[in-house]
Each structure stands twice: as structure tokens, then as C-alpha cells.
Amino acid sequence: MTINTTPPELPKVTTGALPASRKVWKAGTLHPEIRVPMREIALHPSAGEPDVRVYDSSGPYTDPEAAIDTAAGLPRHREAWIAARGDTETYLGRATRPEDNGRDEASGKLRPFPRAHAPRRATGDRAVTQLAYARAGIVTPEMEFVAIRENMGRDAALARPRDGESFGAAIPDHVTPEFVREEIARGRAIIPANVNHPELEPMIIGRNFLVKINANIGNSAVTSSMDEEVEKMVWATRWGADTVMDLSTGRDIHDIRDWILRNSPVPIGTVPLYQALEKVGGIAEDLTWEVFRDTLIEQAEQGVDYFTIHAGLRLHHVPLTIDRVTGIVSRGGSIMAKWCLHHHRESFLYEHFEEICEICRRYDVSFSLGDGLRPGSIADANDAAQFAELETLGELTQIAWKHDCQVMIEGPGHVAMHKIKENMDKQLACCDEAPFYTLGPLTTDIAPGYDHITSGIGAAMIGWFGCAMLCYVTPKEHLGLPDRDDVKTGVITYKIAAHAADLAKGHPGAQVRDDALSRARFEFRWEDQFNLALDPDTARSMHDETLPKEAHKTAHFCSMCGPKFCSMRISHDIRSEAQKEGMAKMAEKFREGGALYLPETEA
């Protein structure tokens, strides 16, 4: 792992392959031009089993062959796919204004992304969304791309015996492009892919696919910079973030977003309300539909792939929050609630929702309908305010679908374990199986500093129950802005939650990696065990703390039990003993001899 050297004033990002890993690509069949990346982890020859292919969200940064230049951005490989559809036009986009970066007038401090690209939009009032294509029976390159990606290079013929409880999900043994099309047409899955984010490697979010995770980055008025945020994005995808939300709220957020988008291989989500608020000097009451609409177009032209829109929070919901322990904890939710109350008016997001759809369909920006009234504490979980808003989100889902817009629904928050499934079941019912996208949920409030864990528990469970994407929580939640290390801890914790959910749902490909790692563990192939881990660097360094020597990488024990007490080593002795005499036969012979206490089951 090396830090590549772009000129000092440009963002430095982490590049290089993961240990024992190489990037491999699989071409499309319907669309031979697509190249779907996967990571292949090489095992020791003694393993006598094939190398393990895993899902790879890290983009070109982990490809040693790729030339990374953050000032140039990533290759715009989707541009040809989009142009070939012949339903979009490039045009002279909206000019950037100082206030887009939270400034009064143009200032030397700004650092725009060096290359400008003319934005693209649908011609006329066409919908250029994956949903529109799916409904029209078209299998796009994006659809075939995610189909290949979801199979992680598994042989279509190789269907494992299914083991799991999926609570009504319908995960196929093998994902076909046609299956992807059907799920998108049904509204049960989305491919967030703005026509202005051609650098994107498409991914899919839906309960019948691998559970995905999102990493939040972004500066705040108090701390951080563009350079840090671009590296956080690259760092998050290196460890497995499937999408990244840029929640910047400080200055220069237009430019920071440009830098992130041009260098991001994963979909980027935002909460446009944050920038709109900056444009009106941070005064919620001064927000207007016009300022918000302008911000949507600004961000759609930049290439944001999904917008969090808190249109489900209505004026008459606000009183429901008055007796809560922690009130409204969604930033967007609290801003809109304040606006509604001040003006004694219905939310302009709700009133103008159809116009928002008309914008999103022209760029294929997906909706992430925000849960402005999510509970911020165990005490407030599953209350009237939360579920009233969820019902409105169900109503808005139908409207978005009417406009051929892709939709997912945001969920809580803080929820004790026994109340988690109700959230999932109610969301599926209210929103007609549109993908659910939850933050955690945190299963207790008493561990600030460890909320990646309090929430990882809830995230694994709701992922099992059917949640399509899990928004990570870092150790800094409630305490401060996460740094690079917090981002990694959050991502790894959520990869664990998502994978535990895939296993429990019975995803046909999930257990392959567990089994390969367990065999490596049982056979003392330490290097293979490290390399197959979600975080090979940490696994290796923890082992080497006590047993640093190279010889220990093949030792039949570790410092936890030492040589004499290694149960796995003894298990090998047992197996070799078993060879001598047929073990089953020998055990049977003994049983005839009779034991002292025969259990009822044997009596």
C-alpha cells in the first residue's frame, strides 16, 4: 500500500493492491465493452483449492497498472454507454457562483476541479433512468454490469445447497441481467447512476442482492479539508464502501463535491438541503423552493447519483415530536421542521415533490427519501412521528415511480433489538418493497465511542430482515467528525454486518469466503487466513505482535494457546489416529460395551 505522489497541492490518495490480491475483469455478453472488476485473493499452493474471488468496490486505485491522477479524475468509461442510448444532450450548464461554495464573492481560496465537463441531460422531458429502461424491457450495460458483479465470478452451474432464512426475499442462485431488469422495473432495486457521473462502476441496491454499505464523509464548518475528504472517499472504497455520501456542510462544498465525484468509482449521495441552507446564510426560515431547485440542478449537473430528500416530513408531523426524549435528530428533518413551523406552511419539498421528480428523471438521480423523524434514542423508537413519516414516504414512492424515478427509503436510527423487525416489515408494506437504507440502527444509547458496535448489531439484524443498504456509523458518532481511521473502522464493522446478513439470508455466494478462511485456519495457512480477512493488515499485525518470525507463519499454533494446547493441531492428530482404525466402527464397538449413564435418547 503506497501513497501516490500527485503534485503537493493535489489530494493524495491511497493506492496499491491489497495483500495477495490482483484485480481481474469479466467482460459482458450482451455488452462486450463492459469490464466488471473483481478482486482475486491468491491462496498458498498447498491449499489445493482455487483462488477466492471477492466483490471489489475500490475502483482503479487498487490496480497497480492504473495511472492515478486526481487532477484528471478517473476514466469516464460510461460516457460511451450513455451517448449510445441517444436520448441525452450536452448543454451549457449552470455557472458556478461564489455562494455555491458558501462565500460572498469569488475568492482565491477556491480550488475548482481543473477540468470542466459540459453537463448532460435528457433531451426534451424524457426519463433517462434505469427504471425507465427496465420498464421498457431494455437491459442496459449498467444492468449487465451489476449482474456479473453480484455473482462474484461464480459458475452459473455451481448452485450451492441453500441454507438461510430470507424472510420473503427471492435471492436467485445466479443473477442474470434479465433478473436485474425485472427487479428494477418492479421498483425492488435501484442502480444509482447519474448520467453526469460516467466514472462510476455500477452497483445495485435491493433486498434480493448482496447487502450493501454506505460510508458518510464530508467536512463540517469546524474541521477537515478537501484533500482529506477525497482521501476518505478512496480509503472508504478500498475497505468496501459500496456508496459514499458527501455530507459536507462547511465552505467550498461545491468544489469538494466536484473533486470527490470526478475521482469516485462508487455512487455519491448528498443531502442538497445542506448546500441550500449555506446559500441562505444558514437561516432555515430563509430557504425557498427556488434556492433548493437551483441546488438540485447544480448537483445533478455535477453528477450526484442520489439525493436525500426529506419530503416525508410534513407540518402536521412536527407536533408528534414534542414529547420525544431527543426531538428531531435528522439534520435535514430539523431544518424542514423549523421552516414549516416558522411559515406555518406545508414543507416545500412535499409540495414541489413532482417537480423534484421531473429534475431527477432527466439526469437519473435516484431518490433516497429521508427519514427526518427517525428516533435519536431508544426511548423514541417506533413512535407515532416516525411511522407517520414512513407512511408519507410510501406515498411519495408511488409518485416517484410514476415519474420513472428510482427510489430507496431511509430508516432509523436508534432502535432496541426487539423493535427492529417491525421497522423492516412496516417499510416493506408502506413502500411496496422499495429498497430500505438504514443508519444502524443503534441498539443502545449508553456507549458513545463505540457506536459502530452498538449499531453494527442492529445493522446486521435489519440486513438479515431485508434491509438493502446499511449506512455505517463510526466510533466518533455523537462525539465528532470521523477521521481516516474512524472511516476504516466504520467500514469494516459494516462489512461484517452486511456479510453476516448475507449468510443468514442464505445468499448462495456468501459462505464461500468463510469456508476458505476457516480451512486456511484449520490448516495453519496463516498468510491465507490474513489475506482472506476483511482487514489483512490488522489481522497480520495482531498475530505478529507476539509471534513476529516468518517461521510462525506456518507454525501449528499461535500465542493464544501455545503449541501444547492448540485444539486444531490436536484435531489433526485425531484424524490421523482415525485413519488407523475405522473410527465409526471402533466407536460403535465401544458403545455396545455400554456407558454408565445412557441418555434417554439411547435407552
Next chain:
Amino acid sequence: MTINTTPPELPKVTTGALPASRKVWKAGTLHPEIRVPMREIALHPSAGEPDVRVYDSSGPYTDPEAAIDTAAGLPRHREAWIAARGDTETYLGRATRPEDNGRDEASGKLRPFPRAHAPRRATGDRAVTQLAYARAGIVTPEMEFVAIRENMGRDAALARPRDGESFGAAIPDHVTPEFVREEIARGRAIIPANVNHPELEPMIIGRNFLVKINANIGNSAVTSSMDEEVEKMVWATRWGADTVMDLSTGRDIHDIRDWILRNSPVPIGTVPLYQALEKVGGIAEDLTWEVFRDTLIEQAEQGVDYFTIHAGLRLHHVPLTIDRVTGIVSRGGSIMAKWCLHHHRESFLYEHFEEICEICRRYDVSFSLGDGLRPGSIADANDAAQFAELETLGELTQIAWKHDCQVMIEGPGHVAMHKIKENMDKQLACCDEAPFYTLGPLTTDIAPGYDHITSGIGAAMIGWFGCAMLCYVTPKEHLGLPDRDDVKTGVITYKIAAHAADLAKGHPGAQVRDDALSRARFEFRWEDQFNLALDPDTARSMHDETLPKEAHKTAHFCSMCGPKFCSMRISHDIRSEAQKEGMAKMAEKFREGGALYLPETEA
């Protein structure tokens, strides 16, 4: 938090109160001589609510008034209670031999605990177990102690509305000494309390009480020392470990155990087989009932509170493990399997189980019936070997109860989420509700270095389903021997899991701390938020990384969102606005005006 200064050659342990905390005691009613410790967390006066009392497992080490001298050991406060029962005698115990410390002959390296105590045992063949007393209708001081302790100082009259799903548990609003007696008599709970561990502050393990956690410590042949292990014990209890298992397998383990026991305020568990194996030079085949029996008496005289005994692993079970991915991963299980196979004989632990009971009942050593065949990988979960052993453990439970011995049952291991509940349900059925004590379970195998998290997920779930005690897993699991930092991380993670389980079960006292912390969070009482956290030090330091100033401890924002975007601050504005005009009325007025899209529910 300070490191106290005992002479350099003696173990240094962490002492001092936790932030804003003082130790308070509640006296008994039936037994006025008992003093039950609790930790009281002081809140800022502006909170306008009572200080919060929490369960305190840390013993005298967190009492600034207590004089700590590890060479003297803790006060032997239970001695009087035990003597008063008049059913035990002190006697000249077994003499320590060099081989007890894994040595060929006495060696200067040994460092015995300075003070010898004559061991105590039942007179004649009496049972001096809490189970025997409970069945005889006697409420012991230990029973009243845990009753007071479980209520955490809550007012008996103050019964909260119940909220939770307990899956058939029967958690009372208020725990009475009589309820404790009944649960113990029923075999549904245990108080591990050897008559030779009078320093102990009694605690109870059962599904109708607070979920407990165990921390494993102990050196291995490869690393660590007595000093480190004593501090690990104190450190683990400081952060909330309810019991500690000394799994030492290296040299000097008799002496290390002595030092730990004499200084431990919590029950100490061991796996006697480990020391027995050391006595026969680490050759499993050379183990004999006589060596094992001698080790049981040695450790019972020292004061070990519970023994892990792998008597459920029978010869005819071994063949069931042959096709496993990871074979036998229990150290004790693999040793016994090898012994059985080598001698083609039934396990001597199984054949001599009644004699083991006769030893345990004379000292009140509780059984922790070991799961020698627990799965070591997702692939092996819930297989024939695991469940065959569990049925045998149910049979042994009945035998132990026949001898008035207290029993809990050990459980897995590595289990995907959808297979966890089957483990709990089967254990309750096979073992007639004897307390279940599980390791994790780990919900995936792919994250070595993060197995506190992969297992914390499973631990929270099985705790919810009815598991009485959760054995922690540290980040070093599978990689090396945990150090002091790993111990803390493991303990905090498992306190989270246990508490999340208590909340989900609807424990009447559990949510008090969550609510107090959430109110502190909403009211920007940062110090209260830190002090109420499971780990105040980490919460404070994470906050201070970006906002170190004292002024920020009352600031109405943190660096995560900055002042303009703090949803909680905005919520306060909303509430004050709401005062002006009756909010509900105003919202109602608006609704008459009609919204654009009326949801079905409103149409």
C-alpha cells in the same frame, strides 16, 4: 485513574473511581451485615434529575477509601457468613507440589501468594451449595446480596411499564431474596461462590436476571506473566466483567491462580483439565482420573468458583467431527477426544462424573459443563456432533442437580444469525432451563482482528433469546493472546451486547441509563454524556480530539455537524417556537387547508 504503588515485585493494579462516580452501599434486611456495592454517577445540577446508580462489578479497587495491597489480598468478608452456617470445617489442605506449577522440582522462580489460608470444606458428605440451601428454603446472605444488587438501587414501588420480548423468561419488576432462592432451587440460576473464595462479592447467573459477561485471562506457554494477569483481572472487572476465567496454560499456574483468587471480587472459573495436562507433561494420553481428581481438589481448596468440565464429549461423538471444516476447536474437547480415541475408552470425565459432583458439593464449586464439540466455523454450526453433546450435557445436568450441585451449560461458538435461536431453544429444552453461557457466537469467519464485533452481534442476539452469560471475545481471537487493551475492548463490547439484550428482553431497570444519557445528549450536558457512557475516558477523548476547550463541554454542537447544522439545537428552537402557539392546534388548522397528496390513510 491511578496505578497504586505496591512494592515493585508485587502486581500493580489499576485503582481509583470512574469519572464523577462514587461507590455507595446498600445494607441487607434479612442479613444486615451485608453491604451491596453500587456505582452512583453524579449528574450536573442543571439536569434536575437524580444521580444514576449502575451495577458495579469492580470491587474495592474503585473505592478511593479502600487500601489496596495485592500481597494481602481483598477482605475476606464472606468468611463470617460461611462460618455462621456451621456446616463446614477448615482442614490441613493438600500441599503444593512443584508439578502444580509445571516444574520438575521446587524452583526459585516460584512466587507463592504470601499468605496461606487453611482450606474449608463441608463437614462429612454435606452439600454446602447455594442450591442445597435454596432447596432447604434457606435464603443465604449471598442470595439477599444478589437480590439487592440486581435491583441497582431501584425503588421497589417504581415499576416501569414493561416493553420487550423475553421469549418466555420471567423477569420480575423487582427482585426479592425469595425470588432468587426460588430460581436457584429450580436450577434456573446459579451463584458461583466457593467457600474458599470469601473475598467474592456474590453475583447471579440466570435468564431472569441481568445478562452477565465473562472475561477470559490467563497466560500461555508463549507469553505473559503473573503481574499482567492480576492486572488484567482487575482491569476487566473495572469495565464490567461479572466473572473472570483464568485459562492459564503455561508455568506457575497454581501460583498465578492464587494471586488472582485472593485479589478477585468476582467469581473465578477455570478449566482444570489444562493444569492436569501440564502435570502429565502435556501428553493427553497420559491423563488419568487420579491426576484430574487431584487437580480438582487442589483448585477447589484455592477457591475456584466454577469448573469447566468437558464431560459431555463421549467416545462415540468423536467420529461425528471427522467431516467438519474445523474439527474440534475446544481445547478441553480436543484433549479429551484424543484421550478417548487413544485408549478406545469412554471419557473418564463422563465415567467419574458423580465423583466430580461429590467434590464440587463439598466446596460449592459450580459446574460450567463444557461444549467440547462447539462449532469452530460457520460451516460446522448446529451439526450432529454439537447437538449430540448438548443432549449429553442435559443428562449430566440432572445428575449434578441430584447431588445439589449448581450448573450452567457452555455454548458456541461460530453460528450464522439464522441458526442462533435454535441453539438457545435446544439448550433450554435439553438442560431444563439451566443457565446458558455462550462464547459469542461469531456470526461470520471472515474478520479476524474484529472478532469482538463478529461475536458481539451474535452475543447480543443470544442474550436476548435467553442466554444468561456471554463469554467475551477480544480482537485478538484466533491471532494471539489478548493484552490489557484487548481485554478492555472485549469487555466494553460485551457490556454493549448484554445491555442491548436486557433492553430487548424488557428488563425493568435497563433503559434508565439509556434515557439519562439521551437526555444529557439532547441538553448538551457533554460531561454527563461522557460520565454515563460505558467508557467515559474514550468518549471524552474522542470529543476533545476536535473540540478540546472547556467551553466546548457546554457548547450546543460538536464537530460532527458544527453549530449551524446541529439538529438537536434546532429541535430546541422548534420547541420554543411551539410554546408561542399551541403546536397541535396550529398543525390541525393547516391540515384543514389540505395537502397536495393525501395519503390513503388520511383520505
